[in-house]
Amino acid sequence: MQLNSESHKRIWLIGGTGESAKLAKALLSVQLPLLISVTTENARSLYPISPLLQVWVGRFNLSQINQFLAEQNIIAVLDASHPYAAEISQNAIAACSQKNIPYLRFERPRCGLGGRGAEGQRGKLIYLDSFERLVTGEYLVGERVLFTVGYKVLPLFRDWHERSTLFARVLPATTSIAAALTAGFTQDKLFAMRPPIPLNLERELWRHWQISMVVTKASGTPGGEDIKRQLAAELGVSLVIIEPPIITYPQVTSDLGEAIAFCQQHTGKLA
Template sequence: MGGTTESVQLADAIASAALPCTITVTTEAARALYPNSPLLRVWVGRLSLSDLEMFYQEHNIVAVLDASHPYAVEVSRCAIAACTQFNIPYLRYERPCLERETRGDGKTRGGGDAGRRGDGKTRGRPDAGTRGEEILDYQLPITNYQLPITIQLDSCETLVTGNYLEKQRVLLTVGYKYLPLFRSWQEKATLFARILPSLVSIEAALAAGFTPERIIALRPPISADLETALWRQWEISMVVTKASGAPGGEDVKRKVAAELGVPLIIIDRPFIDYPQQTGDLSTAIAFCQQYLFK
């Protein structure tokens, strides 16, 4: 199950291992990213749970390697449910999280989902334990804190129900699906949206109240120089991003935020209880070989 940089790397490794593979993506643009190999078939379209169950049967799927986007929660949940239904082995392959930074007061800031959730469960790696790390989860205006600062929140819903954004010039880099949540903030903050250059993304931004001069459609990767120039051009005072790791440009945003003294709000990856999970390429290939060569 593709749609990410990691899935392209996986597909290349699978073909190199002489293994047959069907890759699912949602857009025609994504099809061209994958290696041209007789062993690889790229299927384009969106699959509901019932669609996925039929798909697995029709394509004689014997194992599922889920390399979909970390925030594509429904895709993974449907895959897990369909695999459970038909007793198909499932492995989640996910990009690694960035390591957290340690503040002088012993608390942690920044990053990814390897830390502890408020409910005691862990995000990300199945072997991630509770390290005693605290998430910076402030509920007061950002102006009360010394800059630069990184704030980690569990969801965009938490962000919009707080007062983090009030009177800020905010750059949102969270994807078009979350933009409707920010409609009510259009009158209380100056919001800018950076989205992928696709019709569906632009239409979603406009529908959420973003005017054309506050939308930029740009496909990653984005260099630190360009990131810096965009923030300065728009006089950005706060940036909201996802814990997407280095492939999603999280490392670049951290660097630029620190250099410019701009607060960075990072939205955690959604929690999913994956049956099994890895970030190791060789483990993923061994998983495929195990079931294809039975």
Template sequence: MTLWLIGGTQESVALARALIPHQIPCLVTVTTDTARSLYPIAPTLQIWVGSLNPATIQSFIHEQSIHCILDASHPFAVEISQLAITTAQRHQIPYLRYERPEIQPSEPSNPSRSADAHGGSPLPTPDSRSADAHGESPLPTPHDLTGHRVLLTLGYRFLHHFQPWHDRATLFARILPSTTALEAALAAGFTPDRLIALRPPISAPLEKALWQQWQISTVITKASGTAGGEDIKRQVAQDLGIRLIVIDRPAITYPQQTSRIATAVDFCLQNFPPARDSTP
């Protein structure tokens, strides 16, 4: 029997490390070879690289002898979470979502509503339609980007929604240093001088320097929590007086969830009782 840990996040690496001492057979799924190198090497830990979909999930569950699912995927990775939930319900497999804590805007100033560096009116924050339960609905582009220098830190999958704005605003995008991300950004109309490929975490001084270098007046990001650098972006936006638009997390109903590593480990232990030592 195997635990399926849906990975690709900093939290999933921490969970994998926490599970190793308990000798629970664990299969971590990631989508890139780069992500594989983030996980420790251990006899009880396997890394599976690839993508799963409704056509392949059944064979995956049976071939890997999946007995329990711990979903530590990114908050915006709605497709794999929905697939895991449906599969768990169909096969009566225990499922737990590890959800990284959300960041609450500081008071009294809300960076997502702050005036921009030029004293302009704030942009409305996009609502939860930014990504529906299937991750398919188009991002509702803010209606007042005209004339602004905009930095997008949304991930390459969202960039094509902003393609119509290239002739009305100066758009920049920060992406991961991968061939897939670069190809998607170029296909979305971004020229090399408007792109920066950088892997998080990004410190506050570097974040501030990048925004100042490009003379950014609006930043659009996702509610990805502290692990995604959301807290740093909020602070830098306040320091520089730059509008920060935060895309809400998709609304997903998880059967059960936690934001505590210890609770997630306990869940796994409940479903994988430790082997008894038979040594006299």
């Protein structure tokens, strides 16, 4: 999407998540001008139509972010990207530091008592700090494993089809399904649906496939982590939780009011 480089100064909301949609509505309600970036055309539908809001679709490297900040007259950055989208956050932080532009990370609240570290286990909850640790360990041996982690990491588990029975739930998109098939997941071991997944449907899927282990990300309630925890305890299923990358953010909040105040402060529209 080509944007007007002569546009008024505005906030860059790094979006694509449910949190970013809530933030956008809240910021528009106090008449703040926004430029929202997402990585797919489908994500446009998350946001309302408003003359104060423009949506940019695409991906950035660091040099592109520097150019983007200047051309689009960005005066502050509110980062509500996915917790595992480390590259965009790290590049945005670096660019904002170079240009002295205020940056605030909006974090979704964590679900339960996560265990940051190389490895932690509480009953049937297993915390790991990376997918690589899961691939190289023995956690999956002989298990009927359901992956609910997106399609990008599925190729890491291609060799595990010989030692385990693997299933995957992916988005109902051609790219996601094709990637899963290429990674060795057959059609009868794939389920395509866009979250949120209702608890009853999640339960029936696990039962139908006789799942003994589920691999998920530490995605909080918006990512359905609470439902997976509940069902894992109910059905006696092991739940492997992959924690997000560690990023040192200049400022972080999980409070909507603080995020609005940050944006108002830097647009000169204090409540």
